[in-house]
Amino acid sequence: MIGWSRSEFSAGEVTHEVFRKGNGPVVIIVHEIPGITPAVERFANEVVDVGFTVVMPLLVGTTGAAPSSKYIASSMLKVCISREFTTMAVGQTSPVVSWLRALAKQLHNELGGKGVGAIGMCFSGGFALGMMVDDIVVAPVLSQPSLPFAVGVKRSADLGLSPQDVTRVAQRASEGCQVLGLRFTGDKLVGTRFAELRKLLGDSFIAVEFESTKKLDHAVLTEQRQELGVQRVIEFLKLELL
Numbered sequence: 261m262i263g264w265s266r267s268e269f270s271a272g273e274v275t276h277e278v279f280r281k282g283n284g285p286v287v288i289i290v291h292e293i294p295g296i297t298p299a300v301e302r303f304a305n306e307v308v309d310v311g312f313t314v315v316m317p318l319l320v321g322t323t324g325a326a327p328s329s330k331y332i333a334s335s336m337l338k339v340c341i342s343r344e345f346t347t348m349a350v351g352q353t354s355p356v357v358s359w360l361r362a363l364a365k366q367l368h369n370e371l372g373g374k375g376v377g378a379i380g381m382c383f384s385g386g387f388a389l390g391m392m393v394d395d396i397v398v399a400p401v402l403s404q405p406s407l408p409f410a411v412g413v414k415r416s417a418d419l420g421l422s423p424q425d426v427t428r429v430a431q432r433a434s435e436g437c438q439v440l441g442l443r444f445t446g447d448k449l450v451g452t453r454f455a456e457l458r459k460l461l462g463d464s465f466i467a468v469e470f471e472s473t474k475k476l477d478h479a480v481l482t483e484q485r486q487e488l489g490v491q492r493v494i495e496f497l498k499l500e501l502l
Contacts, residue, residue: 261301261323269317271362274344274355277318278363282308285373285501287399288315288364288391292382292479294335295321299482300381303490310494311502312377315367319344319356319384327483339383347407350414353422354407357390361397368396375399377497381481382406382449386420392437393428399500401493402457403442403480406449416451419460426460433464440496441465442480442489446472468492 264279279296287307291300296318308314320342321335339345344356364376375398378388385405391397410416421429433439439461443450457465470477470486480489 261296264316269359269363269366271359274359276359279316279318279323280313281305282311282313284311284313285375285377286315286364286367286371287312287377287379287497287501288317288360288367289379290317290319290360290381290384290387291321292384292404292482293320293339294327294331295325296323297327297482298324299479299485303481303485306490307494307497310498312497313367313371315363317360317363345383345407346420347409348411348415349408350418351423352420353390353425354387354420357387360387361391361394364391364394364397374501377401377501379403379481379493380405382479385450386453389419389429389439390421390425392432392439393425395432398437399440399497400437401440401442401496403489403493404444404447404450404478405441405453410449410451413452417453417456418451419453419456430460433461436464438464438466438496438500440468440493442468442470442486442493444470444472444477444480444484446475447478449478466496 377399378391379401380388381403388400
C-alpha cells in the first residue's frame with residue numbers, strides 16, 4: 261500500500277492494524293469481506309485525494325490481495341466465529357463497534373474538525389450506524405450493510421443495533437444527522453434493511469440505489485463499482501466535514 265502508514269490501535273483488549281494516509285478531516289473506512297483489496301484501496305485513495313485523512317482498520321484478511329473464492333471463504337469464517345462480530349443475533353450491536361468508536365474519538369481528539377466520517381461496506385456496512393451513537397460521527401455511510409446475515413424475516417430487517425443504540429441513532433437523525441446508504445436493489449444480503457432505515461431515520465436517510473444487472477451485484481464502491489455511488493459518497497463527505 262504505497263504512501264500508507266501502518267500502526268496498531270488498541271481499545272480494551274482488542275488490537276487491530278490501522279493504515280493511514282492524507283490530510284484533513286478524518287474518514288474511517290472499514291473494508292468489506294475479504295479484506296483491504298486493491299479495489300478498496302483505490303476507493304480510499306480517492307477519498308484521500310479530495311482532502312481527507314483516511315484511516316482503514318484491518319479487521320479480517322490482509323492488504324493488497326484480490327478477492328478469490330478461497331480468500332473470501334477464509335475471511336467469512338473469521339467473521340462467523342469471531343466474538344467481535346454478531347453474525348446472526350438480532351438486536352445487538354457488534355462489539356467491534358466499541359473499538360471503532362474509540363478509534364474515532366482518538367482521531368478526532370488528535371485532528372479536530374467538524375467531526376468524523378465513517379464508511380462501512382458489506383459485513384461492516386452497519387458499523388457506521390453504530391458509530392453514530394457518538395456526536396463526533398457526523399457523516400455515516402452504509403454501503404450494502406449485510407450483518408446480521410439476512411436469514412429469515414427478522415434478521416433481514418435487523419439493523420445490527422441494540423435497543424439503546426436504536427433510540428440514540430433515531431435521536432441524532434431527528435436532530436439533523438443524515439445517513440447515506442448505498443445498495444443494489446437485488447442484493448439479497450442487504451435484506452429489507454433499507455425499508456427499516458427509512459422507518460427509523462425518516463428524511464435523514466439518503467438512499468442511493470442501483471438496479472441490479474447480475475445476481476452477484478453487491479459491492480457498490482469496489483468490485484461492482486458504480487461511479488455515481490462513489491461521487492455521491494465524496495459529495496456527502498465534503499458537505500458534512502469540510
